[in-house]
Structures are given as structure tokens and as C-alpha cells.
Amino acid sequence: MNVVVDTATHQYQGDMKVVYTNKSPETLDKVFWHLFFNAFQPGSMMDVRSRSISDPDRRVGSRIVELPEDEWGWQRIESVKVNGKTVAFVEDGTILEVALPRALRPGKSVTFELEWKAQVPRQIRRSGWMNKEGVEYSMTQWYPKLCEFDHHGWHTNPYIGREFHGIWGNFNVHIHLPEGYGIGATGVKQSTTSAPLPTGLAGTIHHYKASNVIDFAWAADPDFIEETVDADGVTLRLIHKANAEIDSNWTLLADYAAKAMAYINEDIGPYMYPEYTVIQGGDGGMEYPMITLITGERSLRSLVGVTVHEMAHSWFQGMVATNESLHEWMDEGFTSWAESRCMASLFADPMKPDENPHKWAYASYINQNLSGNEEPLITHADHYKTNRAYGVGAYSKGEVLVEQLGAVMGTEVRDEAMRTYFKNWAFKHPGPNDFKREMERASGLELDWYFQYMMHTTDAVDYAVETVVNDEGTVTVEMSRRGGMPMPQDVTLTWEDGSVTRVHIPLVMMRGHRALAEGEILAADWPWVDVNYTLEVPSQGKLSAVTLDANGLQADVHRDNNAITFDLDREQEARQSN
Numbered sequence: 001m002n003v004v005v006d007t008a009t010h011q012y013q014g015d016m017k018v019v020y021t022n023k024s025p026e027t028l029d030k031v032f033w034h035l036f037f038n039a040f041q042p043g044s045m046m047d048v049r050s051r052s053i054s055d056p057d058r059r060v061g062s063r064i065v066e067l068p069e070d071e072w073g074w075q076r077i078e079s080v081k082v083n084g085k086t087v088a089f090v091e092d093g094t095i096l097e098v099a100l101p102r103a104l105r106p107g108k109s110v111t112f113e114l115e116w117k118a119q120v121p122r123q124i125r126r127s128g129w130m131n132k133e134g135v136e137y138s139m140t141q142w143y144p145k146l147c148e149f150d151h152h153g154w155h156t157n158p159y160i161g162r163e164f165h166g167i168w169g170n171f172n173v174h175i176h177l178p179e180g181y182g183i184g185a186t187g188v189k190q191s192t193t194s195a196p197l198p199t200g201l202a203g204t205i206h207h208y209k210a211s212n213v214i215d216f217a218w219a220a221d222p223d224f225i226e227e228t229v230d231a232d233g234v235t236l237r238l239i240h241k242a243n244a245e246i247d248s249n250w251t252l253l254a255d256y257a258a259k260a261m262a263y264i265n266e267d268i269g270p271y272m273y274p275e276y277t278v279i280q281g282g283d284g285g286m287e288y289p290m291i292t293l294i295t296g297e298r299s300l301r302s303l304v305g306v307t308v309h310e311m312a313h314s315w316f317q318g319m320v321a322t323n324e325s326l327h328e329w330m331d332e333g334f335t336s337w338a339e340s341r342c343m344a345s346l347f348a349d350p351m352k353p354d355e356n357p358h359k360w361a362y363a364s365y366i367n368q369n370l371s372g373n374e375e376p377l378i379t380h381a382d383h384y385k386t387n388r389a390y391g392v393g394a395y396s397k398g399e400v401l402v403e404q405l406g407a408v409m410g411t412e413v414r415d416e417a418m419r420t421y422f423k424n425w426a427f428k429h430p431g432p433n434d435f436k437r438e439m440e441r442a443s444g445l446e447l448d449w450y451f452q453y454m455m456h457t458t459d460a461v462d463y464a465v466e467t468v469v470n471d472e473g474t475v476t477v478e479m480s481r482r483g484g485m486p487m488p489q490d491v492t493l494t495w496e497d498g499s500v501t502r503v504h505i506p507l508v509m510m511r512g513h514r515a516l517a518e519g520e521i522l523a524a525d526w527p528w529v530d531v532n533y534t535l536e537v538p539s540q541g542k543l544s545a546v547t548l549d550a551n552g553l554q555a556d557v558h559r560d561n562n563a564i565t566f567d568l569d570r571e572q573e574a575r576q577s578n
């Protein structure tokens with residue numbers, strides 16, 4: 001791909017040659033390409049959507065319809081050749097359709113040559129010219145990008161500003177800019193060559209190569225400065241506009257980012273590319289292969305937080321690359337889960353060793369569930385009724401889904417299973433069932449019910465201790481499932497002297513149970529059809545409390561009914577109830 005940028009008009013001329021191999025078992029008679037920039041013009045689906053949704057993204061709102069024409073975004077295809085022959089094509093909003101003169105059989109390749117002209121839109125969402133921090137070029141979703149054809153068929157979603165799905169490919173890109181621009185991009189820089197631009201201006205051609213990546217992004221600005229550090233064997237580049245107010249935070253960020261890379265390498269699996277770039281640009285934080293664009297004028301903690309989140313995407317968006325439009329929670333949720341663990345390690349608070357790193361995800365999900373506005377996770381990312389329901393579902397409930405598995409299969413087995421999932425599914429576009437099966441193989445449990453409830457319903461976990469009777473040497477605990485979603489239960493009986501008895505109650509439909517802790521009692525399975533359950537445990541004296549889910553792994557939406565506590569000064573024969 002070659003692009004020549006005219007910075008006076010923020011337009012560029014592009015051409016590319018793509019060798020496309022049909023690795024599917026089906027014969028293809030056409031192919032589709034994304035033309036994302038066409039979303040940034042009045043009347044586009046993205047414009048209409050962002051003006052009609054009840055809770056618009058503040059970065060978009062009505063900004064597209066208000067753009068002057070010289071700040072619109074567009075991509076105009078000038079020619080398409082298939083195996084050297086010019087063919088017809090149809091531009092339909094953000095999608096380009098190209099009919100193949102000869103059907104492409106499984107295993108066969110075809111060569112496309114495209115020429116196009118584009119105008120970089122004023123930076124509104126993710127991509128564009130001149131972001132709010134003055135970065136000139138945030139070049140993401142910027143070139144005609146092949147749509148993915150997979151076992152689900154074609155994915156030609158009109159761009160409305162949300163998630164992506166892409167094909168792995170090898171990129172060889174020449175970016176011709178005026179002299180003096182700093183740049184960062186997906187891939188590894190091969191060379192920098194001086195060459196005049198067509199306007200006669202002195203210019204520089206920046207040449208990058210990237211292998212096995214699902215996208216190619218870059219950013220450029222005349223004021224960029226760069227620091228490079230080694231991060232667990234990966235070259236980490238930090239690039240931002242020289243600015244005395246933020247320079248020191250970015251210098252400190254280098255060390256945190258290097259530690260984060262090492263942590264996630266250990267926690268999930270090895271990062272498989274030679275470089276990673278954190279560059280100032282865009283409108284918040286957005287992940288791309290081998291690079292992230294983040295806004296840079298932040299506190300150190302915020303700078304580290306966004307960097308860790310976007311970096312963690314390298315595993316779930318970049319390498320595993322689930323279709324994030326269909327299964328947004330497998331990208332954003334898993335990424336948020338990994339981010340929370342990494343942040344807890346980077347900012348460990350010795351005063352709060354037991355603090356739950358995922359507490360914000362739980363609180364956000366529970367709050368949304370109780371509001372009545374939750375939408376099921378199977379909703380296509382573009383089609384949630386509100387931005388909030390999408391955000392809480394994808395990020396918070398997705399994070400909860402992974403963390404809460406710890407209550408079902410045990411946290412150590414879950415952690416190991418996440419590593420196995422990454423190892424087995426990197427570069428394979430897994431879906432929910434692939435993930436479920438990894439969790440099942442690791443735990444030996446049947447987990448259909450868990451994924452069915454978490455993905456397809458908005459039923460929540462709410463278990464309660466109803467009554468406790470401590471009488472004649474036996475403690476009788478009456479419990480109930482008040483919420484729609486069944487879960488195995490962990491009961492903790494705390495005695496007067498502070499010692500505890502732990503009991504695990506599996507569900508019948510799990511066909512087994514997680515490993516028990518030392519001394520933990522295994523009680524009879526709880527059939528989901530029965531909302532009530534009676535537990536009997538030998539009494540060890542006076543009780544101070546009976547608690548469900550004491551370690552807080554379950555997203556129980558009413559924790560206030562999870563325990564009955566006793567006033568130790570009073571007799572305990574009396575029936576206590578919640």
C-alpha cells in the first residue's frame with residue numbers, strides 16, 4: 001500500500017495490491033471492503049444513529065451533521081482490478097462491493113489492485129485530522145479494508161462507530177508525508193527515505209511492515225517525540241507531542257507499560273509481535289494491532305489505566321480476535337478482566353491486600369441489572385438500544401462473566417484455563433462455544449447453563465440465607481434462590497471463636513464440582529428447579545454468622561440478604577431470619 005498525504009487539504013491518494021486467499025470451504029463470487037471514512041459525512045448511518053440514540057456518545061452527537069464539507073470524511077474508489085483486469089464496483093455508504101469475474105474456489109488466491117482518494121475527516125470518533133489535543137493525523141479505519149468472511153458468512157456491517165472484525169494479513173505500507181513529521185504505526189519500521197511530494201514539498205517516505213495483523217493504524221504529527229524501552233523482550237515505543245505539562249507522565253508511563261507487558265505475558269500468554277507502540281492520538285483509547293492511540297493529557301494513573309486496557313486488547317482483540325461485533329464481551333470483557341488484574345498488580349495497595357480488583361465491574365453490572373435496562377450479551381454490538389447497555393454489557397458483565405467463573409470452577413483452574421484458551425485460540429477467531437469448551441475441559445464441569453444464562457438472558461444471581469436454627473447439636477440453614485440465575489453456593493459458618501466451617505453446594509446440572517479447599521464440606525447438589533435448599537451442619541457452638549459467597553465472586557445483586565449475623569450475647573435457640 002502506498003499513500004501520499006497532502007497536509008494542506010488533509011486528503012491523501014492511495015493505491016494497494018492485495019493478494020487474497022480464500023481459506024474457507026466455500027466458493028466466493030464477490031468480496032466486500034470497508035470504507036470507514038464515508039461514515040463521517042452528514043446523513044451517513046453513523047450520523048443518523050448518533051443523533052437518534054437516546055444516550056449519544058458525547059464525542060459524536062450531532063458533530064457529523066455539523067461538519068463543513070472540507071472536513072467530511074470520504075473514500076472514493078477510482079479503480080479496482082482483479083488479476084490485472086479492471087472490474088466494476090459498487091460503493092454503498094461504508095461498504096464497497098466487488099463482484100469477481102471468476103468465482104474464487106476454496107484454497108485459491110486472487111490479486112486485487114485498488115486506487116482511491118480520501119479525505120481525512122475532522123477527528124470525531126477514533127480516526128481523523130486534528131484531534132482535541134492537536135495531534136494532526138490519527139489514521140485508524142483509514143484505508144479500504146477487506147471484510148471478513150468466516151464460518152458465519154460475510155460481515156459487512158455498515159460502520160456506525162463501534163466494534164470491528166478483521167482478517168489477518170501481512171502489510172507492507174509506504175506513507176509519504178511532508179518532511180519533519182513524527183510517526184508511529186502498526187508493524188516495524190523498515191526505512192525512512194527523503195522524496196519530494198507531488199506538490200514539490202520536501203517529503204519523507206516511512207516504510208512499515210507488519211505480519212499476521214488484523215489491521216494497520218498510524219498517527220503522525222510534526223511535534224511528536226519518542227521514547228523507546230525494552231518490555232520483556234518487546235520494543236515498546238511511547239510517542240507524544242512535546243509538552244512540558246505531560247512529558248514527565250509519559251516518561252513514567254514507559255516503566256509502567258513495560259511492567260504491564262511482562263505481567264500480561266505471564267498472566268495470559270506471550271505477546272507475539274516484536275514491537276508495541278503507545279501513541280498520542282484519537283479520542284480516548286483505542287486498540288489496534290501493535291499500536292494504541294490514546295489521548296495524552298491525563299494524570300499518570302489515568303495514562304497507565306488506559307494504556308494497560310488497550311495493551312491487554314493485544315491478546316483478545318489482536319491475537320485471539322473474536323468477532324467483537326457479535327461477541328463484544330469476549331473482547332472488551334476479557335480485556336477489562338486482564339486489565340483489572342494487571343492494574344491491581346501495578347498499583348497494589350499494602351493497606352488493602354484483599355481488595356477485589358474487579359469490584360467496579362461488579363458494581364457497574366449490578367447497577368445496570370437492577371435499573372431494568374440491561375440487554376443480553378448476545379446483542380450485536382451495533383444494535384444495543386443504548387450506549388450504556390452496550391458499555392456495561394461488553395465491559396462490565398464480560399469481566400464479571402470471567403471472574404464469576406471462579407465461583408464455579410475455582411479461581412486457579414479458571415486462571416490456567418484462560419492461559420490455555422489463549423494458547424489454543426490465538427489467530428483463530430474463537431466464539432463463545434470455543435471459550436465455553438475450554439472452561440469445560442479445564443474444570444471437568446458442564447457449563448452450558450452458565451453461558452446460557454449469562455449470554456442469553458438478563459437473569460441475575462440472588463441467593464439468600466432465609467433462616468438459621470442452631471439447636472441440639474445441629475445448625476439448620478434454609479436458603480433460597482430469589483434471582484433467576486442458578487449458581488453453585490458457598491456457605492461460610494463463622495463460629496464464636498472466629499473459626500469457620502465452609503460448605504460447597506454444587507448444582508446438579510454441573511455434573512461435578514470445583515476442587516474443595518482443605519476441610520471444606522461437600523453438600524448435596526442443589527437442583528435448579530427447587531428455589532429452596534436446606535443445609536444441615538453439625539454445630540460447633542455459638543454462631544456469629546452464616547454467609548453466602550463470602551469471597552464475593554458471585555455478582556449477587558442483593559448482597560444484603562446473603563448473611564445472617566448473630567448477637568453473641570443472646571441465646572441462639574431462637575430462630576433467626578433474614
Ligand SMILES: [Zn+2]
Nearest residue numbers: 309313332335
Ligand atoms: Zn477496550
